[in-house]
Amino acid sequence: MEGSAEAIAIRLGRTAVDTRRASILAVYVIWKRDVIRYWRDRVRLVGALAQPLLFLVILGTGLASALRGAGGLGGLDYQQFMYPGIIGMAVLFTSVFSAMSIVWDREFGFLREVLVAPIDRSAVAIGKALGGATQATVQGLVLLVLAPLVGVRLTPLAVLELIGLIFCLSFALTSVGVAVAARMESMMGFQFVVNFMVQPAFFLSGAMFPLTGLPGWMAVLTRLDPLAYGVDPIRRVALGAGGLPGPLLDRLSLTIAGEPVAIWVEVVVLVAFGLAALSAAIWSFRRRA
């Protein structure tokens, strides 16, 4: 028994756990868990190619034919126009879905293991946002293999730029997802979120049609959609690398007050949006027991 009494003394002697250090480790391990689970679920990775393919091949071919008769997009093939939008779609769905795993974890009890740990709650939000962003980025990048299928030629530099853009978009969208999931009690709310946030975000993003010449009310809504600030630069980089002339690209681009928005501005908007959402998520996690 003396041995154990000594052990107790040593343990109590351990100064209060360094919360900051434990929190940084927690961000890492929460991120790592998401990556492990994603990697283990490779079916999802492959399955995630199916829906975009469906959109590109069937919807893309059909709309391309219809638009060709109606004058088209100034010489740009509709499938090519749509392709970056489909990447945005894949990123959007993966981001939201991975953030929603927080609700899942709450239902299965695993979230408790994290919430009772001696860490700052911000670690949960940040770890989840980074974990989801990583998954969504990979999911978006997988779609780059479809580029030759729709006749888009990518240069190595373009691929590098796309990785950065896709990550910024993934981070912004996942952070919004985490902020919503942090407040959600059950999976019931999930369908609501999909219907009232994800679908409008997708439709208004410019993924399926150019955001030019729209009625005023809709033009305003599209400019408020964070996904629009991701789809537009992805499109400009992906199609610009394939040799699409600048003026034509500008005409299809996101404009504010008639001027095309610069890519760096779009990146700033995405990052700012992501950080704001992440702050909201942190606030929610800190507040609840």
Place this chain on the structure above:
Amino acid sequence: MHEDQPPGWAVETRGLVKTYGKVEAVRGIDLTVRPGEVFGFLGPNGAGKSTTISILCTLIEPTGGQALVGGIDVVRDPGSVRARIGLVFQDTTLDDQLTARENLEFHAFLYDVPRSERRRRIDRVLEMVELGERAGSLVRTFSGGMKRRLEIARGILHSPYVLFLDEPTLGLDPQTRNRIWEYLHDLRRREGITIFMTTHYMDEAELCDRIAIIDHGRIVALGSPGELKGMVGGDVVTLRTRDDRGAAEEIGRRFGLEPLLDSGGLRLEVEDGASFVPRLLRELSVSVDTVTLSRPSLDDVFLKLTGHAIRDEEVGARDRMRAMAGRWRGARGRG
């Protein structure tokens, strides 16, 4: 170094109160737990066990009173308390898509177990609960008992000062329950850990060093199982007769005792059961069908102190529901 000396009590509460609106879940609880003891918190569902344990684990704040774990106030410094306690909840909080080892690694990072100790410590706790060979298996392939063992291993991974277990054997078969108890006693011996657990199984409470019996948010008795049983005073004689009511009346008259009459028959508390029973059979005019002589159990203590039995049927139904819910969720998790 003297400031690192263990405090007087591993757990201490003074006038702990928790109310939800008008409902008083915990109504002034005072208790002390010694370092290194296995302390049982016994009572029916809804008695305030889980609420009290949640306060001690910093999961909810008390409405009034004070609670200290390892001498640290749970309200003033919850972070330090969290770093020093291990928790095993009623419902599983494992990630069943990860392996046993991955679940433990996750925990080791959350509690900042030093890198140099991480692997050794994980191996050791896995070996302690006999899951070493299944370290690389996904938790979703584990049985309920294996999951519970893994959770206990996880609860002690960061060498906590107090391990809290909320109904650790709920819904497990008797054999697995016995194993879990072997681990807990082994743990106390090897790690000198203080164990604070809730249970509503009377036979399990017997395995604790000390027990607090809680009913309707209050502690009605606190002591070792032997001390508590001493409160019943002597032996318990249970009789079944042709006419229980008549027998009760006659025993009251002839022996000056007050038999308790319930569906199980007549219950008597006597000083010396071995010599009382022959006398009873000789002198009682009502014919006796069966006689049982037993040492008092904690059931008898509970009955005496609260006037009602710990509601076992109700608990059984809840266990079954919980087990069903677990299976359903397990199946959905795989789907």
